[in-house]
Structures are given as structure tokens and as C-alpha cells.
Amino acid sequence: MRFSTIIDEAQRNVVSGTTRMGVGFLVVSALLAVLALADLLTIAGIQNTTERYVASGSATRGLVAAHSVDATACDALASIDTIQSSGAMVSSTALRFSAAPAVSVQTFAASPGFSAVLDITDPVPGGVWMEANLAATLHARVGDIMPTQLGVIQVGGIFAWPQDGRDQRLSFAIVIPRLPSEAFDECWITAWPINDANDILLRSTQLAMSSPGEIGQINTRLGTNYDAYAEFSMRLTRFTPLGALVVGLSVGYALSRLRRLEYASALHAGQTRSAQLLTCAFEALTWSAPSALLLIVIIWAVTAAFSIGETNAVLGIVGRVPLIGAAASILGAMIGCAQVRERNFFRMFKNR
Amino acid sequence: MTDQVCVTAENLGHRFPGTDWLFSDLNFSLNPGEVICVTGPSGSGKSTLLSLLAGWEKPTSGAVHRTGVERVQWVFQNPYGVPHRSVADHVGFPLLQQGLSRLDADTKARDLLARFGLGATADREFSALSGGEAQRLMLARALAVSPDLLLVDEPTAQLDRVMAASVAKTLTHLAQEDVIVVIASHDTDVVSQASYLIDLGVTHAEVGSE
Numbered sequence: 001m002r003f004s005t006i007i008d009e010a011q012r013n014v015v016s017g018t019t020r021m022g023v024g025f026l027v028v029s030a031l032l033a034v035l036a037l038a039d040l041l042t043i044a045g046i047q048n049t050t051e052r053y054v055a056s057g058s059a060t061r062g063l064v065a066a067h068s069v070d071a072t073a074c075d076a077l078a079s080i081d082t083i084q085s086s087g088a089m090v091s092s093t094a095l096r097f098s099a100a101p102a103v104s105v106q107t108f109a110a111s112p113g114f115s116a117v118l119d120i121t122d123p124v125p126g127g128v129w130m131e132a133n134l135a136a137t138l139h140a141r142v143g144d145i146m147p148t149q150l151g152v153i154q155v156g157g158i159f160a161w162p163q164d165g166r167d168q169r170l171s172f173a174i175v176i177p178r179l180p181s182e183a184f185d186e187c188w189i190t191a192w193p194i195n196d197a198n199d200i201l202l203r204s205t206q207l208a209m210s211s212p213g214e215i216g217q218i219n220t221r222l223g224t225n226y227d228a229y230a231e232f233s234m235r236l237t238r239f240t241p242l243g244a245l246v247v248g249l250s251v252g253y254a255l256s257r258l259r260r261l262e263y264a265s266a267l268h269a270g271q272t273r274s275a276q277l278l279t280c281a282f283e284a285l286t287w288s289a290p291s292a293l294l295l296i297v298i299i300w301a302v303t304a305a306f307s308i309g310e311t312n313a314v315l316g317i318v319g320r321v322p323l324i325g326a327a328a329s330i331l332g333a334m335i336g337c338a339q340v341r342e343r344n345f346f347r348m349f350k351n352r
Numbered sequence: 353m354t355d356q357v358c359v360t361a362e363n364l365g366h367r368f369p370g371t372d373w374l375f376s377d378l379n380f381s382l383n384p385g386e387v388i389c390v391t392g393p394s395g396s397g398k399s400t401l402l403s404l405l406a407g408w409e410k411p412t413s414g415a416v417h418r419t420g421v422e423r424v425q426w427v428f429q430n431p432y433g434v435p436h437r438s439v440a441d442h443v444g445f446p447l448l449q450q451g452l453s454r455l456d457a458d459t460k461a462r463d464l465l466a467r468f469g470l471g472a473t474a475d476r477e478f479s480a481l482s483g484g485e486a487q488r489l490m491l492a493r494a495l496a497v498s499p500d501l502l503l504v505d506e507p508t509a510q511l512d513r514v515m516a517a518s519v520a521k522t523l524t525h526l527a528q529e530d531v532i533v534v535i536a537s538h539d540t541d542v543v544s545q546a547s548y549l550i551d552l553g554v555t556h557a558e559v560g561s562e
Contacts, residue, residue: 005448016436016477050417100402262434270449270497343408349428 001275010282018262024216024255024287028329029294031247036299036321039237043317044308047237054084054192057166057219057227062188063202065213071180074187074205075113083191083198087114088184095174095182098147099138106169109178120157128154129175138191165221183207186309188218192227236316244321245311248328249335252284256336263337264345277334292326356420357384357500359532363414366400373554374400376413384500384530389524389543391536392552398536401552402426402503405534418501425499429506431486433478439465439489440474446496447543464492468522469515483510488519501532508539520545
């Protein structure tokens with residue numbers, strides 16, 4: 001049988017509805033979608049937990065060494081790949097705002113890199129950084145000029161510092177940026193993933209080693225050793241590619257078995273096994289490939305729409321489900337087809 | 353070489369486990385150009401004998417020797433087809449397997465269909481055929497394979513008298529094209545066209561000339 005004829009026969013079977021293409025497409029798509037979305041949601045969950053962990057300050061560690069932290073070295077740690085931000089700070093004279101002279105506001109001086117530790121984007125140069133609750137109380141916005149007992153200050157940025165277990169010294173506080181020309185008290189770094197080597201890097205910012213500074217986590221409420229990688233690699237849905245294999249094999253096999261009389265009849269009519277397997281594979285491809293394509297588009301769209309990590313990386317992990325499912329569908333259909341024997345034709349007719 | 357084609361049954365007997373013998377000690381030889389009719393009541397083993405001749409089942413005793421038989425075709429009592437494929441496609445399919453182009457296969461398929469009075473149904477779906485039309489379609493499809501041995505189970509059961517007589521005559525003509533035709537049937541028209549008869553209805557099966 002000519003190759004072009006094999007393709008033509010398969011096309012005619014598809015167009016005539018003989019292959020039950022719609023059933024195969026719907027069943028495989030639905031089952032694989034459940035598996036893919038289960039894995040996607042699990043990954044999204046880990047991603048959210050990680051983001052909350054980092055945002056809560058749990059991934060921020062600080063070295064406390066009074067008057068002996070090299071702020072320049074501390075700021076420079078942010079250039080290391082695994083360290084997202086770093087900055088030094090030191091306590092400063094409390095401020096009193098003219099609008100509320102009875103209230104003494106705790107104030108810190110910090111190196112320029114500290115704005116990134118506080119997650120302030122595009123701070124106004126020369127302005128101070130104000131904690132969000134304090135800014136709300138004073139009805140202050142970024143760019144506002146505010147009189148104090150030491151003169152006027154400009155609000156250069158507002159940072160959130162919720163009461164979620166983190167170091168509360170920065171709650172209701174002002175942070176004044178200062179050039180790192182003198183020794184600071186503390187160096188903070190936010191690093192992800194957490195690495196024991198980070199503490200060594202922190203210690204490297206201490207100028208005098210006579211009394212080693214203390215290192216601690218800024219927020220310990222969510223735990224001190226959250227291992228997102230372990231959670232990811234041990235997630236239950238890591239077996240979804242295996243599930244996709246089973247789904248694909250089962251659906252492909254079942255659809256082939258429904259047509260076993262037709263296959264036996266074709267063998268009886270002189271079709272070779274190889275031609276039959278090729279026809280079968282091509283027919284299965286017509287519903288499994290569109291299914292895989294559709295699911296990959298859906299996974300991509302969901303990943304992008306809900307910002308579940310890096311789209312390409314997530315697609316590379318979850319996308320295995322539809323791809324394996326599609327390949328297994330073709331394999332399952334071929335196995336079902338290969339099991340049909342011409343001699344079974346007689347038995348099938350007797351049992352009809 | 354067509355003169356080498358021959359099917360021989362030697363002391364052939366068969367029984368299913370735990371049952372009586374369906375038949376035993378059958379001895380006959382089938383040659384191209386012959387129409388052999390297998391008769392007997394339901395359950396007497398007509399279809400089983402056909403499956404032994406096809407080589408799809410092993411006899412309990414004796415042996416079937418097929419010499420030079422390359423293509424065996426079986427037309428079942430209940431016609432089977434792919435519901436949504438056309439009648440012409442059903443007959444063209446075996447021809448495509450032989451390497452014919454789609455155009456040539458279709459032309460030849462329509463010729464075969466016309467031979468069985470199905471010319472007007474060529475473009476219909478199989479599911480739209482009546483039982484009798486489907487039965488004739490199966491005969492046309494079997495012929496497309498150019499079989500050496502054609503086994504036909506109750507070919508006229510679903511046909512009216514006129515069509516049954518026509519099909520019986522067609523099967524006889526087939527035999528003249530060097531095909532061994534074995535028919536399991538009760539139909540007297542078919543029986544009358546047979547070269548000889550294998551009657552499984554008697555206590556001991558008999559083989560005799562019609």
C-alpha cells in the first residue's frame with residue numbers, strides 16, 4: 001500500500017467520523033487538563049508561599065555589630081546573583097513632625113541599597129523613606145514636603161512594614177538615606193534561595209572582628225528553614241507526567257479496541273500490519289496533537305495571566321503532561337491495533 | 353500455478369471441550385472451479401468447518417491441507433462494514449492494498465459492485481444499506497481480494513428469492529474463475545448450484561455429489 005494511500009485512507013476515516021476523533025480529543029483533553037492544572041496550581045501554590053515568605057522578611061537576614069559594619073561592602077553584596085538586595089542601617093535621632101509634635105518618630109539612617117531591602121521602587125533622590133502606617137497617619141504621599149523640629153524633609157518613598165512577625169523597629173519609622181562614609185550598626189540582605197554561605201557574606205561586611213556580630217532572621221514567624229526546592233521536588237503532582245502516560249495509553253487503546261472488528265476486517269482484506277499501524281498512528285495523531293496544542297496554549301495563558309513564575313520554565317515543566325499524553329495516545333492506539341489478529345475475526349463474529 | 357491450488361480434508365473431526373463430536377472422519381478434496389455446499393441444521397458445525405478450512409481453528413482430529421492457497425476470504429452471515437465509509441470505499445480498500453491507485457481502485461470497485469447489482473449504491477454510506485445489499489457488498493469486497501478460497505456463510509439468508517438466485521448464480525460463475533467456493537447454506541437454490549454437498553445433518557457427515 002502506498003504511503004499516500006495510507007494518509008488518504010486515514011483522512012477519509014477522520015472525515016467520515018470513523019476514528020471517533022471528537023471523543024478522543026474531548027476525553028484526552030479533559031483528563032490531561034485536570035492533570036496539568038493540578039500540577040500548575042500546585043506550582044502556583046509553592047510560588048505564592050515562596051513570595052509570601054520572601055515578602056514577609058523571612059528571607060532577610062541581618063548582621064548586628066554596633067559601629068562596625070562597612071556599609072559600602074554591605075551595599076555591594078546585592079551584586080551577587082543569589083542576593084536580591086542589601087543595605088546597611090544605623091539608629092538615628094528621633095524626629096518630631098510639626099503636625100504632631102507630641103509624637104516622637106523612631107528614625108534610622110541607611111545606605112542607598114537599603115531602599116531595595118524595603119522594596120521601595122524609584123525613591124525620590126534626597127527624600128526620606130516613610131513606613132506606610134506612619135504615612136497614612138500623617139496623610140503623607142511620595143514627594144510631599146513636611147516640616148519637622150530639625151527642618152523640612154521630603155518623602156522620597158513609602159514602604160510597607162506590616163505587623164506580621166517581622167522586626168518591629170521599622171514599624172511607624174522614618175529611614176533617612178545617608179552616604180556610607182562611616183560605620184553602620186547593621187547589614188541586611190534579602191537572599192533567595194536561602195544559602196548558608198549568605199551568613200559568611202554578611203560577616204564579611206564587619207569591619208572589626210574583635211566581637212563578632214550577631215546574625216538573625218528579620219521575621220521567623222513563617223519558619224527559619226523553608227525549602228521551596230524540596231517542596232517543589234517532592235510535590236504530589238510531580239507524578240502527573242506518569243498520569244498523562246496512563247491516560248494517553250488508556251484512551252488510545254480503548255478507542256482502538258472499539259474498532260477491532262474494523263481492523264480485523266482490514267487485515268482480512270489484505271492490509272499489511274505495518275500499513276495498518278501507520279494508519280492507526282496517523283489517525284490518533286489527528287486528535288492527540290490538537291489536544292496537546294490546545295492544552296499548551298491554555299497552560300501558557302494561565303501561567304502568564306496569573307504570573308505563576310517564569311512562563312517558559314513553568315511551561316517546560318507542566319507542558320510535559322500534554323506532550324506525554326499525546327505521544328502515549330498514539331502509542332496506546334497502536335498497541336490496541338497491534339493486538340488485533342485476523343484469526344480473531346471469526347471469533348468476534350461468533351461473539352457478536 | 354492454479355492447478356496446484358487444492359484443499360484436502362483428511363479424517364477431519366471436531367468437537368468443543370465437553371461436547372459431542374460435531375462431525376468426524378470427513379474426507380474430501382476441494383479444487384478450483386468447484387462450488388461446495390455445506391448443509392445441516394443450526395449448531396451442526398457448518399461455520400466451524402469453514403473456520404477449519406480457513407485455518408483459523410485447529411481440528412480436534414485429522415487435518416486440513418491447503419496447497420497453493422494464498423488468499424482466503426470469508427463472507428459472514430452478518431455483514432460487517434464501517435458505518436460511515438462509502439460502499440465503493442469498502443470494495444476499493446482491498447484493491448488499494450494491492451497497490452492500485454485510488455482512481456483505478458474506484459473504477460474496479462464500481463465494476464464489482466455492478467456485478468452484484470449495487471452500482472447505484474456506490475456512493476452511499478454502508479449504514480444506509482439494507483441487509484441484503486450489505487450481504488452482496490461483502491461478496492463484492494471478498495472478490496476484490498481475488499481469493500483462492502472463498503468461504504461464504506449463509507449468503508442468501510437475507511435476500512429475496514430473485515436476488516438469492518442471482519447471488520447463487522454469481523457464486524457459481526466465480527468458481528469458474530478458478531476460485532474454490534465453499535458455501536454454508538440451507539438454500540435450495542444454492543444447494544442446486546453446488547458441485548457437491550457436505551451434509552453435517554446426518555449422524556455421520558456425508559460427502560456426496562449433488
